[in-house]
Amino acid sequence: MAKMFDTSLxxxxxxxxxxPVVNNIRFLQHSVWFALDRVASGFPGPVVPLTRGNASIVxxxxxxxxxxxxxxxxxFERLSDGVFSLPPGRPWSKMFEAVIxxxxxxxxxxxxxxxxxxxxxxxxHYATVFAQTFKRSKFAASDGEPFDMAAEFLDITRTNLLIxxxxxxxxxxxxxxxxxxxxxxxxxxxxxxxMFQHERGWTPYGRWTREIAAVYDRLAxxxxxxxxxxPRRDALSILCHTTDENGDRxxxxxxxxxxxxxxxxxxxxxxxxxxxxxxxxLGTPGLSPDxxxxxxxxxxxxxxxxxxxxFSLPRRVARDVEVGGVTVPKGALAFAAPLLEQRxxxxxxxxxxxxxxxxxxxxxxxxxxxxxxVGARRCLGAxxxxxxxxxxxxxxxxxxxxxxxxxYVIRHGATAFPRKPVLVRTGERxxxxxxxxxxxxxxxx
Numbered sequence: 001m002a003k004m005f006d007t008s009l010x011x012x013x014x015x016x017x018x019x020p021v022v023n024n025i026r027f028l029q030h031s032v033w034f035a036l037d038r039v040a041s042g043f044p045g046p047v048v049p050l051t052r053g054n055a056s057i058v059x060x061x062x063x064x065x066x067x068x069x070x071x072x073x074x075x076f077e078r079l080s081d082g083v084f085s086l087p088p089g090r091p092w093s094k095m096f097e098a099v100i101x102x103x104x105x106x107x108x109x110x111x112x113x114x115x116x117x118x119x120x121x122x123x124x125h126y127a128t129v130f131a132q133t134f135k136r137s138k139f140a141a142s143d144g145e146p147f148d149m150a151a152e153f154l155d156i157t158r159t160n161l162l163i164x165x166x167x168x169x170x171x172x173x174x175x176x177x178x179x180x181x182x183x184x185x186x187x188x189x190x191x192x193x194x195m196f197q198h199e200r201g202w203t204p205y206g207r208w209t210r211e212i213a214a215v216y217d218r219l220a221x222x223x224x225x226x227x228x229x230x231p232r233r234d235a236l237s238i239l240c241h242t243t244d245e246n247g248d249r250x251x252x253x254x255x256x257x258x259x260x261x262x263x264x265x266x267x268x269x270x271x272x273x274x275x276x277x278x279x280x281x282l283g284t285p286g287l288s289p290d291x292x293x294x295x296x297x298x299x300x301x302x303x304x305x306x307x308x309x310x311f312s313l314p315r316r317v318a319r320d321v322e323v324g325g326v327t328v329p330k331g332a333l334a335f336a337a338p339l340l341e342q343r344x345x346x347x348x349x350x351x352x353x354x355x356x357x358x359x360x361x362x363x364x365x366x367x368x369x370x371x372x373x374v375g376a377r378r379c380l381g382a383x384x385x386x387x388x389x390x391x392x393x394x395x396x397x398x399x400x401x402x403x404x405x406x407x408y409v410i411r412h413g414a415t416a417f418p419r420k421p422v423l424v425r426t427g428e429r430x431x432x433x434x435x436x437x438x439x440x441x442x443x444x445x
Contacts, residue, residue, distance in 0.1 A: 005333050023050045045060065047060060047065065055331075057314075059334075061340055063365055072321070095184070098262075113242055117235040133159045141426055144427045154268065158175060158179075165236060166259070215260075219259055220252050222236070223240060266381045277299050280306070309415060315333075316334075317331060341367065406437040407420070419437075
């Protein structure tokens, strides 16, 4: 059985007390509250083990920790074992391999072949689609009927991804495909998946690998069809017809892996970024951003304060490495912590308060604000997500907030959602009402 984490590893660094396995599982299941309650104030880093003296899982904190995590790609490698290890030699074995996790030459090659999907001509097409999708949404209606804003943002983002990424109409069958692709990452928070890695039978791992194989088969058929068609403006068509100066191009399994990564990184995360941004607007008395600059500041501040992805994807330490005077041993599982970096009072005075004005003329270290990562590990779809968020919110007449108790929970592995529907109503905007619930642990009144 491959190990997700090795509790025999030792480290000379301070961290919370407790039993390593228990702390690790608590963190994987409730990462935000574990970090806020047991790490945030008492252990500044740059290396913080989840359990004092034990290096099975470590957080890298502060500018040095974040910089090393995101730039030392030969040391902090994509996971080669644990839950991301798929049986080799299958057509779908590369479904969790993509530019976001590659190292070295593989990373540079994939990024080069992916760049055409974010060229200006492609982005101009995407912006037109985003505006058209918004005009068909419930936010553009004026019937006054209540609806769940998080669910509507998910519908908007799913439609945009289907059209812009896959070149498909958002009918029921294609919506089901988008959901299946996006949901493949969800099982990583289930310890049973990586504890019993048997393909046969009805173990969680077995069911998961069958789901991966079924999704891959559908994507492979779509990729082959796109390659046979004339080039179009959707990202998949661009990828299928892109070759470099040496005639190199991405294979079908490679494109399938990149599509999965783009959906995982850009579907729920973008929808929830819009959800949290709109919540802060509707829950703040007197706030009504009416310019691109004001809206940009609100979006940045909501991303800082209520992060959609509070922790990075885990990376395996490939060899013993010193970070800030602490030796992190080979085999440790390392996380960067946007949640903690974005609440650092040195970079962001009064960090728990929603203050969009702090972004006016701000000079913030790229390692202090990490909604999309940084450097070579910065999400390739960041410009796509930013354009979608600002286009959608920029076209909106602000609705009224009907649900004021909002809980912040992590779903599907890494993404923060409201626990229950957050109802809004279009039409004349009602005065802001105080927002309550666990989101207030992040967003001070």
